[in-house]
Amino acid sequence: MLVLRSLIARLVTTAVTLFGVAVIVFVVIRVVPGNPIAMMLPPGATEADIERLKTLYGLDKSIAEQFAIWLAAVLHGDFGTSISTRQPVLSLVLNRLPATLELSILALLIAVALGLALAVLGTRFRDRKTEAGVDIVNGIGLSVPDFLWGLLLILLFGVLWPVFSISGRVSPRLELPFVSQFYLFESLLRLRFDLTRDLLGHMIMPALALALPLAAIIAQVLKQSLKETVNLDYAVLARTKGYKETRVILAEALPNAVLPTLTLVGVQFTFLIGGTVIIERLFSYEGLGNMAIDAVINRDLPLIQGIVILFAVIFTVVNLAVDMSYALLNPKLRHA
Amino acid sequence: MLDGRGALRRRAGLRLWLSGGWLIVVLVCAAFAPLIAPQDPLAQDLMLGRLPPVWMAGAEPGYLLGTDSLGRDVLSRIIYGARVALLVAFVAGTATCLVGSALGLAAGFYRGWVDRVVGRLVDIWMAFPPVLFAILLIAVLGTGLTSIMLAIIVIDWTRFCRVVRSETLNQAQMDYVQSARVAGFTRARTLLAEILPNVLPTIVALLTLEMGIAVIVEAILSFVNLSISTDDPTWGGMIAEGRISIYQAWWVLVFPLAALFLTVLSFAQLGQGLRDRFDPVLR
Numbered sequence: 251m252l253v254l255r256s257l258i259a260r261l262v263t264t265a266v267t268l269f270g271v272a273v274i275v276f277v278v279i280r281v282v283p284g285n286p287i288a289m290m291l292p293p294g295a296t297e298a299d300i301e302r303l304k305t306l307y308g309l310d311k312s313i314a315e316q317f318a319i320w321l322a323a324v325l326h327g328d329f330g331t332s333i334s335t336r337q338p339v340l341s342l343v344l345n346r347l348p349a350t351l352e353l354s355i356l357a358l359l360i361a362v363a364l365g366l367a368l369a370v371l372g373t374r375f376r377d378r379k380t381e382a383g384v385d386i387v388n389g390i391g392l393s394v395p396d397f398l399w400g401l402l403l404i405l406l407f408g409v410l411w412p413v414f415s416i417s418g419r420v421s422p423r424l425e426l427p428f429v430s431q432f433y434l435f436e437s438l439l440r441l442r443f444d445l446t447r448d449l450l451g452h453m454i455m456p457a458l459a460l461a462l463p464l465a466a467i468i469a470q471v472l473k474q475s476l477k478e479t480v481n482l483d484y485a486v487l488a489r490t491k492g493y494k495e496t497r498v499i500l501a502e503a504l505p506n507a508v509l510p511t512l513t514l515v516g517v518q519f520t521f522l523i524g525g526t527v528i529i530e531r532l533f534s535y536e537g538l539g540n541m542a543i544d545a546v547i548n549r550d551l552p553l554i555q556g557i558v559i560l561f562a563v564i565f566t567v568v569n570l571a572v573d574m575s576y577a578l579l580n581p582k583l584r585h586a
Numbered sequence: 587m588l589d590g591r592g593a594l595r596r597r598a599g600l601r602l603w604l605s606g607g608w609l610i611v612v613l614v615c616a617a618f619a620p621l622i623a624p625q626d627p628l629a630q631d632l633m634l635g636r637l638p639p640v641w642m643a644g645a646e647p648g649y650l651l652g653t654d655s656l657g658r659d660v661l662s663r664i665i666y667g668a669r670v671a672l673l674v675a676f677v678a679g680t681a682t683c684l685v686g687s688a689l690g691l692a693a694g695f696y697r698g699w700v701d702r703v704v705g706r707l708v709d710i711w712m713a714f715p716p717v718l719f720a721i722l723l724i725a726v727l728g729t730g731l732t733s734i735m736l737a738i739i740v741i742d743w744t745r746f747c748r749v750v751r752s753e754t755l756n757q758a759q760m761d762y763v764q765s766a767r768v769a770g771f772t773r774a775r776t777l778l779a780e781i782l783p784n785v786l787p788t789i790v791a792l793l794t795l796e797m798g799i800a801v802i803v804e805a806i807l808s809f810v811n812l813s814i815s816t817d818d819p820t821w822g823g824m825i826a827e828g829r830i831s832i833y834q835a836w837w838v839l840v841f842p843l844a845a846l847f848l849t850v851l852s853f854a855q856l857g858q859g860l861r862d863r864f865d866p867v868l869r
Contacts (some may be wrong), residue, residue, distance in 0.1 A: 524714075562714060
């Protein structure tokens with residue numbers, strides 16, 4: 251009962267948050283100086299042109315009315331038409347979403363693997379030079395944002411020792427047999443590992459740039475809770491049974507220490523997704539973020555609106571999913 | 587154990603000195619740019635385009651770190667770029683700190699509807715991808731330094747608000763706050779004279795971190811060409827140009843990137859160092 255009620259409460263907050271996002275995006279775009287019409291028209295347009303466009307886009311109505319009309323359309327899946335490409339915003343955005351999702355998930359996997367490895371290493375050799383080394387690596391990882399990591403990686407593996415591609419999602423000369431936009435996933439399903447390799451060669455640097463700050467956070471928090479757990483009774487017992495220290499950490503301490511890290515990973519994952527905007531730009535990766543910046547440069551308001559709303563939906567859904575899995579995994583909450 | 591802690595503190599001390607030292611260098615460069623810069627940062631000379639740094643073959647003396655494709659001196663542009671970076675760091679950082687801390691203090695101390703409204707706003711703000719939000723704001727506000735600083739304030743106040751709120755909540759439970767109330771302090775005076783000084787160390791550490799974030803946000807916006815005009819020297823703008831000519835003239839990318847990297851790292855290390863220093867557990 252209690253769980254159900256908190257679930258409903260959580261869904262309501264999510265809906266309120268998304269409504270708030272919609273209001274803010276709508277108002278920011280429409281109220282701030284430089285109305286959308288002025289941005290759309292070429293210089294030298296007549297009064298009559300302006301009026302015609304205003305009626306066409308419903309801008310002659312009040313802001314509240316415009317918002318109601320727009321919201322009703324959005325709820326029916328109609329996000330309007332992009333000004334620069336004259337295509338429906340929804341299909342443009344959905345077409346690019348898989349590229350960004352694949353990049354974000356690859357980055358998340360790298361971050362978890364790297365963070366886990368660092369945390370276990372730091373715990374295994376705690377209070378020694380190795381732990382101090384892990385702490386320094388974490389400190390640098392936390393201090394340097396993804397944008398800078400991206401640039402450093404370009405210099406290292408794009409120029410000094412050119413092993414990876416520094417721009418694009420896939421080599422343009424390749425013929426792609428894909429029916430979906432999930433290139434990486436589909437290349438695996440079709441067992442076309444040659445394509446998988448090419449895709450990864452393009453994705454590994456942007457993914458790593460996104461992953462490094464998150465890996466540092468995971469390592470820091472997980473190491474902290476691992477160090478608390480390895481001194482608890484059951485870990486000591488396992489040790490007296492003659493288990494090796496690494497096994498004590500991996501099999502006994504880790505399952506109990508992982509919960510605080512999980513919540514953190516969820517929240518931080520949304521930051522990682524937010525980071526794709528600039529990282530995709532930096533690596534000319536054809537995803538949502540790159541499209542967002544183009545949309546801003548072209549003053550394509552319906553497209554900007556659609557992308558921001560989609561990002562907000564992803565953020566809130568990820569947060570919701572984290573809260574749910576936390577409730578499911580935490581025995582204290584499960585039996586409440 | 588005691589030894590370990592001593593080593594930790596020495597390392598932390600070194601970290602503070604190194605990062606503080608670099609930031610002073612940047613500050614001096616920004617303040618006295620016209621005196622320090624060897625060349626005019628805007629002067630173009632196509633005959634001197636893409637000159638390498640002085641220690642490489644084909645360099646010209648007087649252009650220590652080489653020139654970009656338009657023949658502008660890289661070192662001078664980095665020195666002038668420090669002005670934009672630090673201006674944004676101090677002005678936007680401080681303003682963001684004031685707005686966020688004020689809301690956080692109010693929400694944590696007065697609770698009730700203030701807390702609910704602020705909390706809801708923070709939730710909504712957390713649903714925006716920050717870089718995208720910044721670019722959106724710049725698109726409607728127009729490019730320029732004022733827009734950038736405004737965008738940073740509008741986006742990042744939540745960072746202060748969340749931490750200051752929870753810190754204030756903690757402090758408000760303490761005995762000294764009860765005593766102040768019993769002694770007849772008004773609520774406002776309790777908040778400003780009793781709680782604020784105890785939250786201040788956290789705020790200062792966060793402010794230092796925020797300045798680093800402001801520097802990087804400005805660099806990102808100049809990188810996507812939404813900052814000030816492309817002629818004016820900014821580190822982000824230089825990096826964008828260097829990214830294009832990376833195979834012909836690596837120095838156009840590497841040196842501004844190094845300046846940006848060290849500055850952001852220094853602000854972050856200083857912030858972390860201050861936080862550790864103020865942390866009663868470590869002290």
